[in-house]
Amino acid sequence: MARGADRGARMPVAEFTLPELTQWGEALGARLEPPAVITLDGDLGAGKTTLAKAISTGYGVRETVTSPTFAVAHEYHAPRSSVYHLDLYRLAGPEQLANIGWEDVMASRAIVMIEWPDRAGAELPAATHSIKLAHVPGKPDLRSVSW
Numbered sequence: 001m002a003r004g005a006d007r008g009a010r011m012p013v014a015e016f017t018l019p020e021l022t023q024w025g026e027a028l029g030a031r032l033e034p035p036a037v038i039t040l041d042g043d044l045g046a047g048k049t050t051l052a053k054a055i056s057t058g059y060g061v062r063e064t065v066t067s068p069t070f071a072v073a074h075e076y077h078a079p080r081s082s083v084y085h086l087d088l089y090r091l092a093g094p095e096q097l098a099n100i101g102w103e104d105v106m107a108s109r110a111i112v113m114i115e116w117p118d119r120a121g122a123e124l125p126a127a128t129h130s131i132k133l134a135h136v137p138g139k140p141d142l143r144s145v146s147w
């Protein structure tokens with residue numbers, strides 16, 4: 001599971017249906033050890049928030065994890081650590097990270113999941129897991145997952 005060193009060399013894993021992606025995410029969450037930073041790349045609707053929910057559930061979050069469409073940062077509680085879910089889509093640039101408590105989140109030694117990680121620029125730490133989701137042309141029920 002230690003793929004951090006492979007960052008950038010993503011290997012296609014599979015094309016998943018929604019239940020398959022959920023199951024895969026829950027299994028990943030169950031294996032996570034804090035601290036961990038998980039980046040979730042992919043277009044709108046690719047499944048980043050869906051996967052973040054599944055990872056959170058697998059890790060032990062029992063509160064509902066909602067899409068942080070308007071709030072950039074959400075914190076959830078799990079038995080082993082907090083879980084932060086950051087959606088940087090509306091971030092104009094890395095200089096705005098201070099407004100969302102970025103330094104505290106990164107110092108928390110928790111589980112941190114980041115949608116639109118490129119918005120963080122050079123502030124983005126090395127990811128424990130770097131996951132890329134994509135639509136599959138002609139197959140609206142499937143998403144490809146690379147990591």
Ligand SMILES: Nc1ncnc2c1ncn2[C@@H]1O[C@H](COP(=O)(O)OP(=O)(O)O)[C@@H](O)[C@H]1O
Nearest residue numbers: 016017018044045046047048049050141142143
């Ligand atoms: N195989 C699949 N995996 C993930 N989501 C899927 C899949 N098939 C359909 N969907 C739908 O695609 C949408 C993904 O939305 P979301 O997770 O919010 O994406 P993002 O956060 O990347 O914008 C959801 O409405 C979900 O039900």
Ligand SMILES: [Mg+2]
Nearest residue numbers: 048049067115
């Ligand atoms: Mg999303």
